[in-house]
Amino acid sequence: MFKNPRSADGGAEDTVGAGSAAGGAAENDEADREAVEEERAELREFVKGLRADDIKSGHWFTKLLSHALNSYARTADWQYFQERYEGVPPDAVVDARIKLAARYAALEGGLSAGAYTATVAATLGSLGGASPATVPAAVTTAMVDIAYTTRLQLRLAHDIAVLYRVPVDLDDPEDMWKLVRVAFTIKGGESVREGLLKAAPALTRRLIKRYYSKSALAVGRSLPVVGRHLLQRNVIKIGIPVVGVPLAVVLNRWTTLITGRHAREVFRNEARVRELAGRLSERTLHPGALPWVAWLVMAAKPGPPSDDKKLLMRHLTRAVRERHQVTDEELARLVEIEPAEVWRRLEALTGDLSGLVTAAEAVAAVDGPASPEEAAVLTELRVRCGRR
Template sequence: MTEVLPGSDKAAANPADKAAANPAEDAVESAVDRDAVERERAKLREFVAGLSGDDIKSGGWFTKLCAQALRSYAGKATWEYFQEKYQGVPADGIVGQQIALAAKYAMLEGGISAGAYAATIAATVGSLGGASPLTVPAGVATFMVDLTFITQLQLRLAHDIAVIYRIPLDVDDPEDMMKLVRVAFGIKAGEVARGSLKFVPGLVRQVLKKYYSGSVLAAAKSLPIVGKHLLQRNIIKFAIPGVGIPVTVLLNRYTTIAAGRYAKSVFREEAEVVELAETLVRRTGHLRLVLWVAWLVINADGEIGDAERLLFQRLTRLARERHQVDDEELAAVVDLDPDEVWRRVDAEPGDLSDVVHAAERVAAVDGDLNAREEAVIAELRDRCGRR
């Protein structure tokens, strides 16, 4: 979020100094933060001004925003950038700081948008149409600035977290881009609208439920899945007269924190798998055999999970790039024959405890071992223990 959070380097680099900051410094920092949000909103107003009613209703705004949000950003928000900005801070600490900063800016923007918003949105969105930007009413433009700000903020936050955990993502690759979108606005992030009701006073909560389940969201039903979710989540913040500002501020903060925590859980788990692969490759003296045994363990139960797939991809990549081990015979296997793996194990001389250890770690990468995985490990231990 390097473009969204200027002026935050001081607080981020020295969080302990915050306790010693005086009110005057806090006021200056708050003014700097608000100015940064206003500048970003100004950029997004230009973006929204180029949208037509059809762009909003069809979900085309989201496709256009994704391209704009990451076009130049990915080149600036690199692992080297974060290492320089947060010298000596572990990845978890940097991620926590980024989530906190994003939540802070989300709250500031929510207050600004709600204060500027002066009309209900549901009927207006439902009546949108036409290909000309001139057909987008001013009230909808204000709504869309808030929506695009939070969408861009959370998309960049997910990108930052992936970068900090050293998970490679190519924003020009459609598969990587969709992965980033799924993480930034995934199932858990999609549950935010329901969970957010607990932040609203009891009397208002019943009204919100009525609006959220009623005709106020009917206009969103034709949107693509991602656009529909984001539009629904945003409409609730403005639909109820009299509670716009507090609801908008709290929802912006809550959805951003939820999105950040979900991205952290996803990319941190991937980082752990990548770290495991590097450890196994570094500690074994039988790399080619480890690859065959690992593939046997992964296929033991007939199902290959995401963590197992990522681990094996990383193992083969590290073997190829660091040790020039590129096993074409293994790569050509369609239906793995366990006897072929056992033949290779029996033919390998010397101590194979490193192979057993690697197999145990591979089996546990997706959780507790099942019966079939345990059977493979037991067979491997038996064969390696005969030496």
């Protein structure tokens, strides 16, 4: 499970690379259901500690962040996964954990949906008239489901970052916000609706379209950004009780798969860029010139560098600093880089400069084929380094 890992039993998590997923699922079905029920009971206590104002304002999400990650992140670290999946490549472990999380999300959806009625949806939509200090029982039912999937998806995104060796400092607001952005990728009401229409069974799509144009969006607009998206994503399965059980199962599973796949894409890419930065730093014979050459290539194309290039520059300067004890304050203060300054620095170097050309080619290709402007810089660099 995705509860505190040091206290969790083995369960389905140990089936990475197993030959028969169906057999393992059958054996673990009852244990998994009991584990989900246990977590639902824990989260029910968490929800009971909320005020109606917490839900209306979106502060429930802020409180859940601490509840979901603080102790979990201290134990679900790289060492934990190394011990549990020794010798298994990260891609295989990530794939297994995405499937596992989606399975638990679907199980929980089935357990929650049986309690959903039109009264629950109406009560959730009328929180504005509730006592600020009291969460109605009907809202508690819905919030346990929402809190479960929210916590599960946050922890899944965290685990994927850890497995790809991407540091996430939960005390750093920027890192925390990045984790939240990765875990919850839906951007707005319209995209939520379109995604739900694709995921839902065909017979329910007309109902979803009609429902989502009315009360669901009205409820969602009353919450802050993250809380609004999460409520929009979940309230639809509450408001259509006729198809509640299958729709809750499908949507819980689907949104968790989306979280896992997006987290895999983001953190695997960051791991790739970090590895490239490390290799370039390790192989260079000219650590002082390497960041200048890299930035010259990145700045060649009009407009700001791509996210991958900016990420590479950040990790490259760090790798050069840590491996070669080289820190260039002049480059750090630079607003616009002049090619002539880079050429001047190259003229002052001795030895084989071909490694700088190879590094520059890798920098240009980090986000795809080199642009014409980058290709021109590479051509000039080859000529100048070839003089040696």
